[in-house]
Amino acid sequence: MTDASAIHIRDLVVGFGKKIILDHLDLDVKDGEILGLVGASGGGKSVLMRTLVGLLPKRSGQIDFASGSLERRWGILFQQGALFSALTARQNIQFPLRERARLSPRLLDEIADAKLEMVGLAREDGDKFPSELSGGMTKRVALARALALDPALLFLDEPTSGLDPIAAGEFDALIRTLHRTLRFTVFMVTHDLNSLQAVCDRVAALADGRIAAIGSLPSVLESDHPWVKAYFHGARAQMLGLGS
Template structure:
């Protein structure tokens, strides 16, 4: 069998990231396996967004290595890094669409940045992505201010999928959605994973999402990943934060059971 079949898409070793004198991440190891939906959890301020941004090259690290698609990201030229960036899509917290652009134009931003395509082809790709995330065709001509929270998330996901990425990074994709909207969005992510073979790295506080769609969970505390595994593994873990998080009232309400 091809050895690359088992190679993690993302591999982080002994990562340290800090601001000023404060180390937020210190000695963090994490692998993201091809085709999995990985849920990244941790208390507020534990560094989930910082970790994500560091993997994406938006925050510098102090120490450690980050590999994406088998390549060490250190020492890549700008062109080589851009080639890596083309293989991932990102949905930042709150959608982060450009408010002055329509949904179609937002989806076309990465196409313009990374590819040279004709206008009709870009329109066709935008149409496909809009359909893929379950938006109506007329959503393409709307501005973000004209969309509901759930539609904004879908539009942002369509933009994250614009370049047919192998992995998408989602930062709290269901935050701000009502339970029905959140469940529909989870179903969409799962469907995209199943149909496109997408790998999903998802920062979330949403226990329903974790239980519903994550194959594996990575828990952050004390600057590192303190545990990885299935929901069942999390429920058995002795770490006090995990016991509180997965054993609390909210977890019971989400139907999370040992």
């Protein structure tokens, strides 16, 4: 991780009708880090991510990406995986490759199988359709698809949502291992306190449309912001040894 910014956001405003969701938000995501974004349900976490990847328009403000992130493209893992139900796991992984590059069928299969292995799945799993995959396998195939273009910047939207604690822990460990090996930058929207502890280099807390606190987890725990205090000093957080 360096002090250079992979994403530089200033004065960002996003809204729907008269409702402002992101209110002059500032944020820098450092090159090579795993940044975890937390916030209240409906508070704008996914709105921010979708604005960054171009799925939602901004009303005003500045969003700048490092040149390497633009050149090498992004990888995106949506909350429920968002796999194409009519395609096999292998075909889902190949989808961004078919969209962006002209490769032979043999090379497409080789790349997809390599990505399957990278996320801890067998080559045979590539023949399965999404309906035949467990929740954990669905997340892994979606991650393999996000990694298909070898991105410098990876967006993860609630990557452990819907997983049992064991599967969630294994997925956290996978993210950390891949990050250490491949050296990409991760912008992760999450509500999972375990993930914040196990995976993230820094944590950003979104409240009232802005970043209320940002830094290492211990430093964010010291924030006096009411929502941040409520989130990190609640009963569940104390069960995990946070905010005690």
